[in-house]
Structures are given as C-alpha cells and as structure tokens.
Amino acid sequence: MAGQSRCGNDCDIAVIGGGVVGLSVAYGLASRGLAVTLLDEGDVAYRASRGNFALVWVQGKGIDLPDYARWTMGSAAAWKNFAETLRRDSGIDLALEQRGGLMACLSERELEDRTAQMSRLHNAAPDCANVETLDHRQIKELLPEIGPDVVGGTFCRHDGHVNALRLFGALHEACLRRGIAYRPNAPVEALVQMANGFRIATPSGEIRARRLVLAAGLGNAKLAPLVGLAAPVRPQRGQVMVTEKLAPFLKFPLGTIRQTDEGGVMLGDSKEEVGFDTGSSHQVLGTIAAHAVKVFPLLAGAQIVRSWGALRVMSPDGYPIYDRSVSCPGAYLVTCHSGVTLAAAHASTIAEAIATDIWPDAIAAFSARRFGDVPAAA
Ligand SMILES: Cc1cc2nc3c(=O)[nH]c(=O)nc-3n(C[C@H](O)[C@H](O)[C@H](O)COP(=O)(O)OP(=O)(O)OC[C@H]3O[C@@H](n4cnc5c(N)ncnc54)[C@H](O)[C@@H]3O)c2cc1C
Known part of the structure; x- marks a missing residue:
C-alpha cells in the first residue's frame, strides 16, 4: 500500500x-x-x-428521462480522463476503448422499431448522443465477420467498453x-x-x-x-458467458457481444426477475449463444469457458x-x-x-x- x-x-x-x-x-x-x-x-x-458486461454505453439510455441521457453522455465523455487519472493513481491500465458501439437487428421490423426509438430519444435530448442507422452492407464494411441474418443496426460513436x-x-x-x-x-x-x-x-x-x-x-x-x-431497489438477474480466446475480429462492442482486450468473447445478457438467485440456466445461456451465432457465425465453433449469473441493482x-x-x-x-x-x-x-x-x-x-x-x- x-x-x-x-x-x-x-x-x-x-x-x-x-x-x-x-x-x-x-x-x-x-x-x-x-x-x-x-x-x-x-x-x-x-x-x-x-x-x-463492462460496457461504457450511451445509445438508448434515457428514453423516458432526457436528464438521464445527458447524465450518461456526460459520464461517457469524461471516461477517457477518468481512465487516465486512475491509471496514474493505480498503475493499472483499464483497457478502455471508445470507438463506438452497435446494436444489431435481425429483422426489418426490429430495425424500424430501434430507429424510431433512437429518433424519439434524439428529439427529447438533441444535445446528446447521435445514433446512426446502418444497413447490412455498412456494418459489413466495419465488421467483416457479421452474419447474413443481421439486416442492420444502430451505431453510436460514444459507446465503448473497458476491462471491468x-x-x-x-x-x-x-x-x-x-x-x-x-x-x-x-x-x-x-x-x-x-x-x-x-x-x-x-x-x-x-x-x-x-x-x-x-x-x-x-x-x-x-x-x-x-x-x-x-x-x-430490486435484483434483476443477467446471465453472461465467455468464450475461449479468439483472434481479434470485433473492433468495437455490440450491446450483447463484445471481445475483451484478452481475446475472449463475452455474450450476454438476459433480464430475469428471479429474486436473489444468482444461478444460471442452460435454457437462457442457449438462447444467448444462438443469438450470438446468428450475429457472428464464426462463434459457432468457439468453446465456452465460463458462464455466470449476476444481479443488477434496479430501481423501479x-x-x-x-x-x-x-x-x-x-x-x-x-x-x-x-x-x-x-x-x-x-x-x-x-x-x-x-x-x-x-x-x-x-x-x-x-x-x-x-x-x-x-x-x-x-
Ligand atoms: C449481468 C450484468 C451486466 C451489467 N452490465 C453493465 C454494463 O455493461 N455497463 C454498466 O455500466 N453496468 C453494467 N452492469 C451494472 C453494474 O455492474 C452495476 O451498476 C454496478 O456493479 C453496481 O455497483 P454497486 O457498487 O452499486 O453494487 P455491487 O457491485 O452489488 O456492490 C455492493 C457492495 O455493497 C456491499 N454491501 C451490501 N450491503 C452491505 C452492508 N450492509 N454493509 C457493508 N457493505 C454492504 C457488498 O459487499 C457489495 O460489495 C451490469 C450488471 C449486471 C448484473
């Protein structure tokens, strides 16, 4: 010390x-x-x-409360300095990356709904994060491994992740x-x-x-x-799993899939009202894995090395x-x-x-x- x-x-x-x-x-x-x-x-x-899940995430935050959109955006904008000060004070690099984040959509309907939500948020808090809608081709240019089932998605350049x-x-x-x-x-x-x-x-x-x-x-x-x-506050469970280390293929995180600085790919996370139960279940983990494979087919061959359930601290x-x-x-x-x-x-x-x-x-x-x-x- x-x-x-x-x-x-x-x-x-x-x-x-x-x-x-x-x-x-x-x-x-x-x-x-x-x-x-x-x-x-x-x-x-x-x-x-x-x-x-270790995201520093802005897009979609504050849909019903513009003050929260501003609060989140302010914190995300302060993260770079925060990480640097903390590195100086602790000697530990947090592996912060803030090159944007994507929410992938698997149907036209999902993409339309998501785009409408993002424009509602933008209208309520125009000074906050700008979220772009991308089609499959645009995503493929950014992330060549994206699967054919992804029709498009929303991208926000303020999003990122750290090593939690x-x-x-x-x-x-x-x-x-x-x-x-x-x-x-x-x-x-x-x-x-x-x-x-x-x-x-x-x-x-x-x-x-x-x-x-x-x-x-x-x-x-x-x-x-x-x-x-x-x-x-009440507990809300999220289940997460991580794969073996893979060669880098994901240069920025998705809302439910991210590659850590060490190479493992984290997949998550569910939203379950199960009280104080921190367990995990094959059914939920299977659904998370199946979704991830649709988004990135290369994950079909990856070994899962660890999975867990953890409780969010949720206000009403x-x-x-x-x-x-x-x-x-x-x-x-x-x-x-x-x-x-x-x-x-x-x-x-x-x-x-x-x-x-x-x-x-x-x-x-x-x-x-x-x-x-x-x-x-x-
Ligand atoms: C699955 C999952 C995914 C998540 N993903 C993200 C994400 O991507 N990005 C993000 O920003 N956030 C994410 N979160 C949320 C984030 O992890 C939480 O907001 C954060 O960890 C809450 O921290 P906390 O310190 O309030 O609570 P906790 O981490 O639960 O810590 C509470 C602490 O209080 C102590 N304590 C409790 N009672 C007492 C007592 N009576 N006396 C003394 N000590 C006590 C406990 O020992 C514990 O250490 C996620 C959470 C989960 C579960």
Whole structure:
C-alpha cells in the first residue's frame, strides 16, 4: 500500500459498500482531501460489480428521462480522463476503448422499431448522443465477420467498453494509495445518528463518521430507511458467458457481444426477475449463444469457458437514485444500474456534490421522491 490510511474508527466520511459505485465515490472523495473509511460486507454479498458486461454505453439510455441521457453522455465523455487519472493513481491500465458501439437487428421490423426509438430519444435530448442507422452492407464494411441474418443496426460513436475487473482492481488500489481505510468483512448492521455524526455498527466493531454515503447496491434497500432515505431497489438477474480466446475480429462492442482486450468473447445478457438467485440456466445461456451465432457465425465453433449469473441493482424505473437525507443531515445515497458507465460521473460530480453538500441541477431528477411515497429527501 503506497499511501497511509488517515482514518479508521473515526473519520470524515464513511462509504458503505465496496462495489464499483462505492469505490468510485470513495475515490472521488479521497481525491478531494477527505478522510474516508470504506466498509464492505465481503465475499458473501451480492456483487453486481463482479459479474457485469463492462460496457461504457450511451445509445438508448434515457428514453423516458432526457436528464438521464445527458447524465450518461456526460459520464461517457469524461471516461477517457477518468481512465487516465486512475491509471496514474493505480498503475493499472483499464483497457478502455471508445470507438463506438452497435446494436444489431435481425429483422426489418426490429430495425424500424430501434430507429424510431433512437429518433424519439434524439428529439427529447438533441444535445446528446447521435445514433446512426446502418444497413447490412455498412456494418459489413466495419465488421467483416457479421452474419447474413443481421439486416442492420444502430451505431453510436460514444459507446465503448473497458476491462471491468481491472476497473475494480484499479479503483481499489487507487483508494488505498489515497489513504482510504478499507474494512472488508464489515457488514453494516445498524446506523445511529448522533449530535455530530453517525455511529455505524459492524460485527467487528463500531465506526464513527461525521457523514456517510450509502453505496451498498442491493443492501441499500435495508440501510436507507435507517437514515431517513429510501432505496427501492430490486435484483434483476443477467446471465453472461465467455468464450475461449479468439483472434481479434470485433473492433468495437455490440450491446450483447463484445471481445475483451484478452481475446475472449463475452455474450450476454438476459433480464430475469428471479429474486436473489444468482444461478444460471442452460435454457437462457442457449438462447444467448444462438443469438450470438446468428450475429457472428464464426462463434459457432468457439468453446465456452465460463458462464455466470449476476444481479443488477434496479430501481423501479431503472434510473439512478441520488439523495441526501433531510431528517439525518450528512447521510447520502448513491445507487444505480450502469455503475461502470457512470463511474466517471460518480468519482467527479457525485463526489463533489457530497464533499460540498451542494446538489447540482444535473442530478435533481434522480431523487427517490419521483417514486412517491418515500421519506422526504432534500
Ligand atoms: C449481468 C450484468 C451486466 C451489467 N452490465 C453493465 C454494463 O455493461 N455497463 C454498466 O455500466 N453496468 C453494467 N452492469 C451494472 C453494474 O455492474 C452495476 O451498476 C454496478 O456493479 C453496481 O455497483 P454497486 O457498487 O452499486 O453494487 P455491487 O457491485 O452489488 O456492490 C455492493 C457492495 O455493497 C456491499 N454491501 C451490501 N450491503 C452491505 C452492508 N450492509 N454493509 C457493508 N457493505 C454492504 C457488498 O459487499 C457489495 O460489495 C451490469 C450488471 C449486471 C448484473
């Protein structure tokens, strides 16, 4: 560990949750000079950050909420600098590629629907991502291995991908080097507000923090009401598989197929409402594989080396929740799906909002108040 931990049981700010969201916020707070303690439940916890698809993805985001289209676009645009700063702070290259991304369509009807959706989004947020519709011939010029069943698709040049495990490792290393006190195996069991901060109870002892950030993914649902907040998040399973390493053939990702910097091809991902079940099934994996082979017939001969199921952290409308508590000042909530795409925004705008306690207009739309009957938040 290159840096010295500047706090432990008594700190400026405690971040609860060591997934990609908590790490990004903690990194941003420590970069602003705050003494941060990061508490994480540990390997037994549900962890979306370890099972995701690693896209930095813009196209199609915010169909019903233009503020989210802008928020996503801002984070994607900040990713290059974020990756470079993180590389300097951690010594780890994230293998970020932002040369565009494609959603492939297998029928004229699908292509028409997708194009209509993208123009609806463009009309609602014209300052955001420009998405082009490509026909089969245009895609073939870009991706010669595309299959004959792909009639066309939508392409956005702001889309990209990273190596998600390296992102996780780099954030962790950079946090340590910035002096964050990291407490693994520290599930938070209780939160109590005092005159000058919070008492945070874990099985291995108590932490005192002047302020706290709830970034515990699905764990936020239980923790938020303890400090006058609401996190109505539910698990949504996605299944993913990865092939053996193949010679490079995919120079940019598709929404459900991407070739990693190491050569393996990741295929995913389903959207299943199965509660807290992280299993995988032959039926779903078979459907994902059959679709991938239609898009890229060369995948028919590839060996699958690993598959898994992981749980997304979904709010009722799928958009993030960013809040600060009125009844317990100093308590904040940060939770979302798309924590990879939004990592750059979490380490900058969200960390700045929490550090200064000034909530910018850009995140006003993401309060849990939009869901109605939840505790009031500022
Ligand atoms: C299949 C799949 C594909 C995805 N693809 C993408 C993608 O392509 N691009 C993208 O941007 N996003 C993607 N995501 C979403 C992304 O992975 C998540 O947004 C992100 O991982 C959420 O991070 P998190 O830190 O909020 O939650 P998690 O990773 O779940 O971490 C929560 C952490 O909180 C800790 N915790 C929980 N309760 C407590 C407690 N009481 N006390 C202390 N600690 C606690 C846990 O130990 C855990 O480490 C995908 C997700 C899935 C599942």
